Structures are given as structure tokens and as C-alpha cells.
Amino acid sequence: MKYKAYTSRNFEEIPQISTLSSKTIEEMKAVAAVFPFKTNNYVVEQLINWNNIPADPVYQLTFPQPGMLPKNILDKLTDAVRSGDSEQLAVQARNIQMEMNPQPAGQLELNVPEYYNQPLSGLQHKYRETVLFFPEHGQTCHAYCTYCFRWAQFIGIDELKMAGRETEILIDYLEDHPEVTDLLITGGDPMFMRTKLVRRYIEPILRKKPGGLQTIRIGTKALSYWPYRFTTDSDAPELLDLFREVAAAGFNLSVMAHFTHIVEMETEEAAAAIELIKSTGAVIRCQSPILKQINDDADMWAEMWKKQVHFGLIPYYMFVARDTGPKSYFTLTLDETYRIFSKAMRQVTGLARTVRGPSMSTKAGKVLLVGISEINGEQFYALKFIQARDTELVNKVFYAKYNPDAVWITDLKPAFDSDRRFFTGQKPEVEFLLPCRSGRDSEVEAGKNCC
Numbered sequence: 075m076k077y078k079a080y081t082s083r084n085f086e087e088i089p090q091i092s093t094l095s096s097k098t099i100e101e102m103k104a105v106a107a108v109f110p111f112k113t114n115n116y117v118v119e120q121l122i123n124w125n126n127i128p129a130d131p132v133y134q135l136t137f138p139q140p141g142m143l144p145k146n147i148l149d150k151l152t153d154a155v156r157s158g159d160s161e162q163l164a165v166q167a168r169n170i171q172m173e174m175n176p177q178p179a180g181q182l183e184l185n186v187p188e189y190y191n192q193p194l195s196g197l198q199h200k201y202r203e204t205v206l207f208f209p210e211h212g213q214t215c216h217a218y219c220t221y222c223f224r225w226a227q228f229i230g231i232d233e234l235k236m237a238g239r240e241t242e243i244l245i246d247y248l249e250d251h252p253e254v255t256d257l258l259i260t261g262g263d264p265m266f267m268r269t270k271l272v273r274r275y276i277e278p279i280l281r282k283k284p285g286g287l288q289t290i291r292i293g294t295k296a297l298s299y300w301p302y303r304f305t306t307d308s309d310a311p312e313l314l315d316l317f318r319e320v321a322a323a324g325f326n327l328s329v330m331a332h333f334t335h336i337v338e339m340e341t342e343e344a345a346a347a348i349e350l351i352k353s354t355g356a357v358i359r360c361q362s363p364i365l366k367q368i369n370d371d372a373d374m375w376a377e378m379w380k381k382q383v384h385f386g387l388i389p390y391y392m393f394v395a396r397d398t399g400p401k402s403y404f405t406l407t408l409d410e411t412y413r414i415f416s417k418a419m420r421q422v423t424g425l426a427r428t429v430r431g432p433s434m435s436t437k438a439g440k441v442l443l444v445g446i447s448e449i450n451g452e453q454f455y456a457l458k459f460i461q462a463r464d465t466e467l468v469n470k471v472f473y474a475k476y477n478p479d480a481v482w483i484t485d486l487k488p489a490f491d492s493d494r495r496f497f498t499g500q501k502p503e504v505e506f507l508l509p510c511r512s513g514r515d516s517e518v519e520a521g522k523n524c525c
């Protein structure tokens with residue numbers, strides 16, 4: 075299939091768009107001015123069910139929705155769209171984007187390692203065993219998810235972009251840190267790069283075998299958004315060859331696939347891509363945030379995990395989504411999230427229960443919502459660090475008072491005095507210096523919802 079990208083500039087060329095009302099199209103343009111979108115012919119033709127608009131999950135995932143902006147802002151922007159004043163629209167949208175950037179200066183440096191006193195801006199080393207690498211050329215995606223926080227990387231707010239440096243520096247860093255076993259290559263979507271570029275990043279690592287490195291992980295949504303990357307794209311065979319070379323060099327290759335909804339796994343092309351990746355010896359692990367409007371459905375999660383196991387993939391994480399809009403467009407409460415996760419868990423066997431969740435990525439680490447317990451007639455959340463910057467915290471269980479309105483750990487209060495210490499540093503993880511969609515509160519920080 076020949077790739078055709080659609081963005082806010084040309085999306086009216088999508089044949090199905092003409093079936094939408096002019097009001098819907100105007101609002102889409104208005105919201106898109108703030109939250110840029112990008113999709114392609116595969117997503118439009120094979121994943122979206124156009125008889126189920128606007129409820130269709132992939133439609134919600136792909137196209138900006140009026141509920142993503144407060145009504146007064148939406149109306150102002152829609153007026154600018156109607157008047158045809160594109161300059162005015164751009165200025166207004168830019169102001170809103172800037173207002174939505176709540177990041178206090180200096181946060182970008184958090185987790186960024188140094189090398190000979192130089193910050194390595196394309197690296198992040200938060201957990202002892204794992205280094206994240208953001209290849210400069212991999213900081214865009216085949217399509218943008220409406221809920222993604224990383225969009226600022228893609229729209230040219232350059233000072234916010236974490237550009238990768240030479241692989242050489244990465245290798246030196248790994249040599250100096252033999253405790254690092256896992257390298258996670260992420261973006262954006264590194265699989266958006268042509269194979270020649272991917273090879274430029276990975277081949278030197280295979281040759282040098284730096285430090286204690288054992289596993290290379292690649293975070294990607296290409297299986298969902300463009301499975302042809304692994305099947306019929308002209309450089310797909312070379313990519314699979316490179317995957318084989320990773321195994322041949324003695325490394326594990328783990329493809330961290332981002333499946334948000336089961337429909338992304340139901341096309342012939344996705345199945346073919348999965349088979350090809352598996353044939354290289356790579357293991358595919360699956361993760362996604364849980365989001366209202368898109369995948370807040372326990373039965374769907376259960377079916378999706380079963381399908382992952384059926385295909386030989388490993389369910390890995392369900393992330394709690396950050397509060398992504400003033401109207402909480404995608405946000406579920408912790409209570410709802412926990413109930414959906416539990417209901418889904420009850421429907422699958424142990425092979426699918428490898429999934430860990432619901433998990434919140436915070437500054438201190440990944441916090442799992444383990445359960446809702448009743449102690450002496452009072453309800454509490456049981457929480458646990460499954461990953462932590464301070465390794466002493468890993469696998470620690472602690473308690474919070476039950477709060478059915480809470481959407482994040484910062485909304486929770488320690489249950490007992492002894493739990494107090496676990497509630498410091500629980501702000502959402504700052505992975506990037508990104509504008510936050512909520513724009514609600516200058517304390518809100520960008521978090522990890524994605525690949």
C-alpha cells in the first residue's frame with residue numbers, strides 16, 4: 075500500500091470527511107489549530123468504522139474533538155475558521171499552546187544524564203537498569219494520537235525537542251554504566267525512520283556490545299498505524315534483517331508495541347507484520363494508556379489481551395492516562411480505571427495476566443494501583459511501586475484514603491502516617507518539556523501516555 079499522509083492541511087481530501095457536517099469540520103479545524111493531527115490512508119480506510127462516527131474509537135484517537143478545548147476557546151477559534159482568517163487562527167492557536175506550557179524552567183534537565191559535564195539531551199536515565207534513547211530522526215510518528223503529550227516535539231517548538239546525539243556518545247555512556255542492561259529506543263516513533271537510519275543507530279551498538287547491555291527495546295506504534303513498515307514497504311526486508319542481526323549479536327530485541335484498541339490488531343496486515351517480526355526472534359510486548367472515549371471497556375481489554383496471547387505477544391503495561399483536558403476528555407477516575415482493569419483480568423488466563431496496571435508514571439517511579447481494600451469498615455487504595463528511581467522503593471506497598479474522584483496519585487492522601495513518605499515526588503513524570511493539554515494549572519506537568 076502506498077503511504078498517504080493526512081494532516082489538518084489536506085484532511086478534506088479524505089473521502090469520508092465529506093459525510094461529516096460542516097459544523098463538525100469547522101470545529102475539527104479549530105481544535106486542530108491547537109492540537110495538530112496527522113493520520114494516513116491505512117488508519118482512515120482500514121481502522122475507522124465510518125458508520126460509527128463520532129463514537130468510533132480510532133476516529134476519537136485520530137481526529138481532534140470539540141470536547142478537547144473549553145467552550146469559550148473553541149467558539150473563538152471556530153469563529154476564526156469561519157471568517158477564513160488563517161493568520162488570526164494561527165496567532166490565537168499559538169497563544170493557547172504557549173499558555174498551555176506550564177513547565178517551570180529547568181525541568182528538562184531532570185533525568186538527563188551528563189557526560190564529561192555535558193548534558194546528553196537525547197538520553198534519559200531514570201531507572202538504574204534502563205536508559206531511554208531518543209534518536210534525533212525518530213521524533214515524529216506515522217500518525218499522532220489525540221491524547222499524546224509528545225506532540226510539541228512534532229510541531230516545531232524546537233527548544234522543547236530532545237534531540238538525539240551521536241550513537242557514539244550513547245555507547246560511551248553505556249560503557250561507563252555497566253549496570254544498564256536495557257536500552258529503550260523511543261520517540262516519537264523510531265520505526266518512522268527509514269531502515270538505513272535505524273541501522274545507523276543500532277549497528278554500532280551490535281558491534282561494540284557496550285557495558286552490560288543485554289536488551290534493546292524499540293517503542294513503536296507502527297504495528298497499529300502502518301504495519302506495512304514491516305511487510306511491503308521497500309525497506310521492510312532490510313529492517314527485518316537488522317532485527318535478525320540484533321538477535322545474532324546476542325541481544326534480546328523487544329518491540330514495545332502500543333495497541334490502544336483491538337481493532338488495530340484485526341487487519342490482515344497487522345497479523346502479517348506481527349508474524350514477520352516474530353520470525354526474526356524479536357519479542358513483542360504490548361502497552362497502552364486507558365482512556366475515556368477510546369478504550370474504557372473491560373471486555374475489549376480482555377479480548378485484546380487474549381488476542382495478544384493468541385498471536386504470541388506479551389501483554390505488558392496498562393497506563394493510567396494523565397488528565398488530558400479541561401473537560402477531562404480522556405480522563406477516567408482511578409476508581410473507574412481499577413474496575414475496568416479488574417473486570418478485564420477476570421476474563422483471561424495467567425498468560426495474559428503478565429500485564430501490569432493500572433500504572434501511573436510519576437517522578438518517583440511507576441506506581442501500580444493494586445486494589446481497593448476495606449479495613450475496619452473503611453476503604454483504602456493499595457498502591458505499589460513497580461519501578462522507582464530510588465531502588466529501595468521497588469515492590470513497596472503503601473496505602474491511600476479512598477477517593478472516588480481522584481484521577482492521579484496527587485489527588486490521594488496517605489492512609490496512615492507511615493505512608494506519608496511515599497507521597498513525595500509523586501507529580502506526574504516529566505519526560506519532556508512539553509505543553510500540557512490541560513492548561514488548567516501551572517503545576518500540571520507533561521506525563522507519559524504513550525510509546
Ligand SMILES: *Cc1c(COP(=O)(O)O)cnc(C)c1O
Pocket residue numbers: 198200201204206258435440460461522
Ligand atoms: C517504564 C520506564 C522504563 C522501563 O521500565 P521497565 O519497568 O523496565 O519496563 C524506563 N524508563 C522510564 C522513564 C520509564 O518510564
Ligand code: SF4
Pocket residue numbers: 214215217218219222223224225261262263294295332523524525
Ligand atoms: S502516543 Fe506514540 S504514536 Fe501516538 S503520537 Fe504519541 S508517540 Fe506518537
